[in-house]
Amino acid sequence: MNPGSGGIELSVRREALRLTETVRSSRGEIDSVDTCMVAIAHDGIVAYGEGTPTDYAGVTADDVVGAIEAHGAELIGRDLRDPEHVLDRIERWDAPAGARMALDGAVHDWIGKAARQPTWKLLAMPRTLGPTVYTIGIAGPDEAASAVRNAPAVGAFKVKVGGPGDIDALEAIRRVTSLPVRVDANEAWDLDTARALTPHLRRLGIQLIEQPFPTAAIGDYHRYREIPDRLPVFLDEGCTDAASVLAAQAYADGIVVKLCKAGGIRGARRVMEAGRRAGLEVMLSCMCESELAISQAAQLAPLADHIDLDGHLYLREPPFHGLGLRDGHIVLGEAAGLGVVPAR
Incomplete structure (x- = not known):
């Protein structure tokens, strides 16, 4: 991804996370889970966010990826000079919660990177x-x-x-x-x-x-x-x-x-x-x-x-x-x- 200053670039992918061992619960067994990884590049910075589908609620990683591919760039907008307004738009977005989670995470990552500090600080x-x-x-x-x-x-x-x-x-x-x-x-x-x-x-x-x-x-x-x-x-x-x-x-x-x-x-x-x-x-x-x-x-x-x-x-x-x-x-x-x- 090219993190140049000419607008914002967004990419999203589905990723399988393999577990070290099978985990059993009353819902069944899992040895891997699918998640969604998003990256946004703006003003020389590449920021990342992760969005997890709630599979027990019937939401898949494909649902999360599809929502971001369809509307993520529009929600982020053309720049991140006012990230609070961007976060407002993401929060109001009628999409799977995992999609909002991924974009919200990437914006918070960008805020810290733009300030050259950990976000927690x-x-x-x-x-x-x-x-x-x-x-x-x-x-x-x-x-x-x-x-x-x-x-x-x-x-x-x-x-x-x-x-x-x-x-x-x-x-x-x-x-x-x-x-x-x-x-x-x-x-x-x-x-x-x-x-x-x-x-x-x-x-x-x-x-x-x-x-x-x-x-x-x-x-x-x-x-x-x-x-x-x-x-x-x-x-x-x-x-x-x-x-x-x-x-x-x-x-x-x-x-x-x-x-x-x-x-x-x-x-x-x-x-x-x-x-x-x-x-x-x-x-x-x-x-x-x-x-x-x-x-x-x-x-x-x-x-x-x-x-x-x-x-x-x-x-x-x-x-x-x-x-x-x-x-x-x-x-x-x-x-x-x-x-x-x-x-x-």
Whole structure:
């Protein structure tokens, strides 16, 4: 791409991210994920953004790429001298959230590079974030314990669960770590399962449950709140944008915020601020994504109660480099912009 000053050049591509191992959840198994990478060149600067499709909502990488190819150049405009207005247009764009996420990320990268500083420094935020978690997929007891022993040095674990059979795996995990553990059911439970498992989860010191019931099973969420000594419930699939936070206030304790649901840094900030106003705890999370997308999300870390930014830790051939991990905390890159650079 030629980063000359004659207007703006935009390119977009679909990229497969291969994982170091198969990850199992109640939704199935994955060993690779497709994402969308965008680059904008303007005024001698090349900036990058990543947009992740929400495949569980039926959005594909082709949908994200197609939206950007069709309308991205028009949204960015002819120059970036007023990036706030560009970000306003992107936020209002009626397109898949992953498409907005990619363009929003590239503009934030350009802002930092134009100032010759890391974007996090322009936002007056700390370089070190966390501690973050590491996710353990559904597995038998021996495999789950081994995964914890071989995990990076993180500050907590999230364990994917699907039903009563996962208690044995959680028991094995507890035998090999004293770090905080939370569970993520990805909508797989019903109320009877939650009732039966809650005493065991309490005994094991489980911190919270992400999305235990299907999004539409609002009655189960309300009835679970009546169970004595229940665990805190955080909504992921059930809370996508600022408009959905108000409803979440009535039957959840916290929300899981992801850029791929909210449409980028701008949209995610609005969701987090809405969660704060509603008295909900806020978890900043991700999908399996590269260091570029994780760096986009990390710009919002000071607004979160919990940091769940581990998607880049599973990649076999990372397309971007620059993030660090020290004593369980994410360390942002010092390069101008979002702090990461292409690996090739």
